[in-house]
Amino acid sequence: MRIDLHTHSNCSDGTDSPTMLVHKAIAAGLDVIALTDHDTFAGIAEAQEAGKRSGLRVLNGLEISTKFEGRSVHLLGYGCDPRNADLKAELARIRAGRTERLPRMVDNLRAAGIDITIDEVYAQAGDASAVGRPHVADVLVRKGVVASRDEAFATWIGEGQPGYAERYACPVEEGIDLIHGARGVALIAHPWGRDTRAVLTADVFERLIREHQLDGIEVEHQDHDADARELLFEMGGRLGLIRTGSSDYHGKGKVAHELGCNLTRVQAYNELVARIRRRGGIV
Ligand code: AMP
Ligand code: ZN
Ligand code: FE
Ligand code: FE
Numbered sequence: 001m002r003i004d005l006h007t008h009s010n011c012s013d014g015t016d017s018p019t020m021l022v023h024k025a026i027a028a029g030l031d032v033i034a035l036t037d038h039d040t041f042a043g044i045a046e047a048q049e050a051g052k053r054s055g056l057r058v059l060n061g062l063e064i065s066t067k068f069e070g071r072s073v074h075l076l077g078y079g080c081d082p083r084n085a086d087l088k089a090e091l092a093r094i095r096a097g098r099t100e101r102l103p104r105m106v107d108n109l110r111a112a113g114i115d116i117t118i119d120e121v122y123a124q125a126g127d128a129s130a131v132g133r134p135h136v137a138d139v140l141v142r143k144g145v146v147a148s149r150d151e152a153f154a155t156w157i158g159e160g161q162p163g164y165a166e167r168y169a170c171p172v173e174e175g176i177d178l179i180h181g182a183r184g185v186a187l188i189a190h191p192w193g194r195d196t197r198a199v200l201t202a203d204v205f206e207r208l209i210r211e212h213q214l215d216g217i218e219v220e221h222q223d224h225d226a227d228a229r230e231l232l233f234e235m236g237g238r239l240g241l242i243r244t245g246s247s248d249y250h251g252k253g254k255v256a257h258e259l260g261c262n263l264t265r266v267q268a269y270n271e272l273v274a275r276i277r278r279r280g281g282i283v
Helices: 018-027 044-054 085-111 118-125 133-142 149-157 172-181 202-212 226-239 266-279
Strands: 003-007 032-035 057-068 071-078 185-188 216-220 242-245
Touching: 003 018, 003 057, 003 071, 003 242, 003 266, 018 032, 018 044, 032 044, 044 057, 057 085, 057 172, 071 172, 085 118, 085 133, 085 149, 085 172, 118 133, 133 149, 172 185, 172 202, 185 242, 185 266, 202 226, 216 226, 226 242, 242 266
Parallel strands: 003 032, 032 057, 185 216, 216 242
Antiparallel strands: 057 071, 071 185
């Protein structure tokens, strides 16, 4: 069984529609994917319908942007009830924070001499439910300011760059509780990617398990080098965490994140599904 538990569609900042994503997952030889768009369930129904028609299992997922000690920490929620009122309200708040931030980013970029408007960003985002920096990056690419999303983040819109602006995010502890409140299972995505390795120590994981029943962590991820993967696998095993692997596929939006480039072991997947069932979530 080939299982990839972290993918994005154009309902957030991926570039494939949920249906296209399903077709590409089948072409990549996958049996199970989870659609985990940023801060929205908007693509789940379409992906699951496409999956049913073509024989791919699509697990209901979500990636929530939270914060911990001033750093952005991404939480994966699996099997949540999308109708849960508290989770729904928080997701709406996070998406409002995304929308509120965009004009400030556009102002910052304009002040730095870049010709860009908020209308161009919205045109680029299309029907996306969660609009984000990658859509700003795509405008910069289209205008020839930069060659890629990566370059846009590195020179214009990454933290500390001239176009960057902060946005609202809830504490990681609150995110875990909200996922559990919606009967889902909560995993920390790419815990040692980018700048979070320094703050997400073994002690922090132990506390999140003890006080918030954190369920697991992503281990096999492109943001982790071989050393990080080995240490996380060992630590996660010692702490009893579910350890997954995924591509974090974004279509054309992220290079070297091809579908199936990292996989989740069948045993970890079965554990995840069993835990969703125990919590009364959706499988
Ligand atoms: P936002 O959520 O709007 O702040 O944008 C952050 C999102 O942009 C992340 O969740 C990634 O999906 C994406 N991202 C971050 N850094 C890069 C990068 N260097 N290249 C492409 N996408 C990126
Ligand atoms: Zn993304
Ligand atoms: Fe992420
Ligand atoms: Fe992601």
